[in-house]
Amino acid sequence: MNTAKAKLLAQKILDLADVKINGTRPWDIKVHDERFYNRALTEGSLGLGEAYVDGWWEAEKLDEFFDHILRSRLDEKILGDWKTMLWAIGEVIVNKQRKSKAFEVAEKHYDIGNDLYEKMLDKKKVYTCGYWKNASNLDEAQEAKLDLVCRKLNLKAGQRILDIGCGWGSFAKFAAEKYGVSVVGVTVSKEQISWGDELCKGLPVELHFKDYRDIEGKFDHIVSLGMFEHVGHKNYKTYMKIVSDHLKDDGLFLLHTIGINYSAKTADPWIEKYIFPNGRVPSAKQITSAIEKLFVMEDWHSFGADYDKTLLSWFKNFDENWEKLKPKYGDRFYRMWKYYLLVSAASFRSRRNQLWQIVLSKDGLVGGYESIR
Numbered sequence: 110m111n112t113a114k115a116k117l118l119a120q121k122i123l124d125l126a127d128v129k130i131n132g133t134r135p136w137d138i139k140v141h142d143e144r145f146y147n148r149a150l151t152e153g154s155l156g157l158g159e160a161y162v163d164g165w166w167e168a169e170k171l172d173e174f175f176d177h178i179l180r181s182r183l184d185e186k187i188l189g190d191w192k193t194m195l196w197a198i199g200e201v202i203v204n205k206q207r208k209s210k211a212f213e214v215a216e217k218h219y220d221i222g223n224d225l226y227e228k229m230l231d232k233k234k235v236y237t238c239g240y241w242k243n244a245s246n247l248d249e250a251q252e253a254k255l256d257l258v259c260r261k262l263n264l265k266a267g268q269r270i271l272d273i274g275c276g277w278g279s280f281a282k283f284a285a286e287k288y289g290v291s292v293v294g295v296t297v298s299k300e301q302i303s304w305g306d307e308l309c310k311g312l313p314v315e316l317h318f319k320d321y322r323d324i325e326g327k328f329d330h331i332v333s334l335g336m337f338e339h340v341g342h343k344n345y346k347t348y349m350k351i352v353s354d355h356l357k358d359d360g361l362f363l364l365h366t367i368g369i370n371y372s373a374k375t376a377d378p379w380i381e382k383y384i385f386p387n388g389r390v391p392s393a394k395q396i397t398s399a400i401e402k403l404f405v406m407e408d409w410h411s412f413g414a415d416y417d418k419t420l421l422s423w424f425k426n427f428d429e430n431w432e433k434l435k436p437k438y439g440d441r442f443y444r445m446w447k448y449y450l451l452v453s454a455a456s457f458r459s460r461r462n463q464l465w466q467i468v469l470s471k472d473g474l475v476g477g478y479e480s481i482r
Contacts, residue, residue: 270292273352281305295319338366338389421450
């Protein structure tokens with residue numbers, strides 16, 4: 110398609126989201142390279158993201174641009190091939206989250222540099238959504254989230270807790286210090302282990318480099334914060350069966366995960382290629398199907414709007430510390446990481462993505478469960 114026709118079609122599509130090409134509003138886009146139009150229209154989400162990283166287009170407020178795109182539901186309005194403007198169809202047959210591929214996301218994302226995460230995250234190094242109900246900054250929101258998890262599990266001194274996808278040990282450290290429990294954490298990231306061991310030194314915390322399918326032992330309670338997004342729909346039932354097998358009969362399992370409003374077997378192609386290889390976000394239906402005959406649902410807490418605030422805080426920290434990070438990571442990484450954080454913020458602001466904390470028991474708590482907020 111020639112450039113003029115591609116530009117006209119792109120503007121026609123963007124009109125549905127109240128976005129103008131070379132407009133003056135913060136969410137309008139500025140096109141610096143005319144090749145952008147054909148690339149975005151023919152390559153969909155992948156081409157749109159790659160063109161941004163290449164510097165072909167810009168928006169003053171990238172998160173506001175994507176908020177407009179997602180709220181307008183262009184993927185539902187556009188028919189035929191142009192539907193790829195937002196989402197592309199990926200593989201549905203291959204089990205991309207099989208055990209042999211479980212460590213790829215760490216190599217691509219979590220192991221790229223602890224210095225990056227130290228500058229971006231809060232002081233406790235929490236890489237999941239904060240809880241902003243009574244918080245005024247990121248540090249307060251993350252501490253509130255960790256305490257919320259501990260209270261939902263009703264932690265008692267002396268209990269032994271399993272943390273699946275333990276990150277740099279932020280939950281393990283907090284729970285051990287504040288609630289007197291011992292924690293075993295597992296992660297597929299070598300960098301998280303090395304830094305986490307240092308952060309948790311002197312505490313009853315063990316962090317192990319292993320896949321969740323290699324967990325051993327029984328635990329009073331189990332928690333998983335922001336790891337279920339790497340499990341994949343083909344493995345949800347297996348994951349829940351493993352959790353059930355390692356949870357004591359009277360224990361609780363708290364699952365903290367991003368969620369989406371429909372059952373999907375694919376992911377956004379740009380995010381999968383550059384940020385989270387093999388990642389898949391579950392729907393409520395997929396989760397409830399996976400827990401059938403294994404768990405009783407005690408509580409379901411949705412606070413996805415808080416992830417918008419969390420992601421904007423991460424971007425602010427990243428942006429303010431960029432000059433310290435730039436020599437190692439370079440300008441293309443800045444645009445890629447900015448795109449990732451702000452697109453993600455928009456996905457929660459537009460309510461296309463959710464954040465759920467789900468409390469499960471094996472047989473139902475006698476007398477019922479008291480919801481904690």
